[in-house]
Amino acid sequence: MILQLLFVAPNHDSIGSEIPRKFEPPHSDHFYNYQSDFKSFDHFDSRFNRFLSFWNIKGASVAVAKDGKLIYAKGFGLSDVDNNKNVEPYNLFRIASVSKLITATAIMKLVEDGEITLEDKVFGPQGILNMAPYDKYRDKKVEEITVRHLLEHSGGWTTRYGDPLFEQHSLAKRNGYKEPLSSEDIIAIMLKKRLHFRPGEASYYSNLGFVILGKVIEAASGVDYELYVKAKILYPLGIFDMKLAGNYRDTKENLEVNYYEQPGAIKIQDCDGSGELVSKSNGGNNLKALEAAGGWIASSTDLMKLLLAIDGFGFPADILSEKSLETMATPKAIGYSPLGWRTTNRHGYWLRTGSFAGTSCVLKRRPDGISYVILCNTSAWVGPDFPFKMASFTDRELNRINKFPVEDNYQHMPSKYISLKN
Known part of the structure; x- marks a missing residue:
């Protein structure tokens, strides 16, 4: 394997020297359904199939870990209904807002490396994004927005007039x-409008805030957002298949599933401006613009690798410090969001959900050492509530298992971990 370090970022030599400009990574470890045919999970398999059938979900992928070990990885249903292809654990799914956890992890990495602080201003003459097209704004309060505000959804935007990422x-x-x-x-368009509240004075879920964080990462690192995440977070963990998604079925990745909506789902105009009516999951929603807020695709087993590296348990070793992980998981006050996570509590349950047309997913860390990832290629009629229903179901069914497998599936695969400093 040849790693060509041909790119040095201006004024960011220490970062640029570690980031490959031309690099062909190997595939991530690929797991297969037969590897998780455990008798102890027979009841779970049966119940999960019934759950998917009840909600009319075409396909799903599940990964379960215990005490830092991947003990179970299995696909359910179909990745491609027309061609009757089964889901395998290596299949890639859009992960919607689970992407925010990836972005938050990248931000905390920049903080640990001394490139930014959480209290740095984002806009204005002294802001990280003090260049065009971000230097033209209507509301002076924009200059008060900090990196922390964006992470905790307190930057000043609501969806009072719709979510700009889905109203393009x-x-x-x-x-x-x-x-x-x-x-x-x-x-640029949203900066021409007034903020809905003063930054830091409330917390209101904002895709826009995380899209801006992607630009913060680019400005602070001197390289493309996706490249930074891959080089500093994913590749060192042996995660090579994750990437930003495309908008259309005919341009999807080789291992990527097809996406499905419920019967009768409305069609909208293609995001390319052609005026053609298409499904939201196939050209209607502009995932390329979602980027840091919801643009990633991943397998359940790769996402589990990431989860185990930021779960605070230390087995395997975390990629962020204990202080950084505590900062991410601890909201500053009641009513404010944790940083990157959807919900956390004092008992040690950390949850990240994601949902939009054609996609439903949930990732959870439990204090008993059990973690799981569930990815679906179908959206349910209950929309963003469905990932919470998946979590409730999975917690209940996992609690019924008396004896878990003890072998770590990750350890049975050839190591492809790399150091980008070599």
């Missing part, structure tokens, strides 16, 4: 932009 056609039309909109376009 009307945004483009009203503001004279050509479609498809880029993430830079959307940020």
Whole structure:
């Protein structure tokens, strides 16, 4: 394997020297359904199939770990209904807002490396994003927004007039932009509007805030957001299949599943501006613009590798310090979001969910050493509530298992971990 370090970021030599500009990584470890045919999970398998059938979910992938070991990885249903292809644990799924946990991890890595602080201002003359197109804003309060505000969804935006990441056609039309909109376009448009509240004074879920964090990562590191995440977070963990998603079925990755919506789901105009009516999961939603807020695809086993590296248990070793992980998991006050996680509590349960058309997923860390990842290629009618239903079901069924496998499936695969410093 040849690693060519041909790119040095301006004013960021220490980061640029570690980031490959031309690098062809190997595949992630690929697991197969037959490897998790455990008698102790027979009841779980049966019940999970019934659960998917009840909610009309076409396919799903599940990974379970205990005490830092991957003990179970299995696909259910179909990755491609038309061609009757089964889901395997190596299949890639859109992970929607689980992407926010990846972005938060990258931000904390920059903090630990001394490139930024959580209290750094994002906009304005002294801000991280003090360049075009982010230097034209209407509301002076924008200059108060810090990195922490964006992480905890307190940057000042609500979805009072809709979520700009899912209202791109009307945004483009009203503001004279050509479609498809880029993430830079959307940020520039929203900066021309007034904030809905003063930064830091409330917490309101914001995809826009995390899209901006992607630009913070680029400005602070001097390299592309996706490249930074791969080089500093994913590749060192042996995660090579994760990447940013495309918008269309005919441009999906080789291992990626097809996506499905419930019967009768409405169609919307293609995000490319053609005016053609398409399904939201196949061109309607512009995932390329979602980027750091919801643009990643992953397998359940790769996501589990990441989870085990930021779960605070230390087995295997975490990639962030104990202080950073505590900061991420601890909201500053009641009503505020933790950093990257969807919910956490004082008992040690950390949850991250994701949901949009064609996708439902949940990732959970429990204080008893059990963690799980569930990815679905179908959206349910209950929308963003469905991942919570998956979590409740999975907790209940895992609690019924008396004896878990003890071998670590990760340890039975050839090691492909690399150091980007070599």
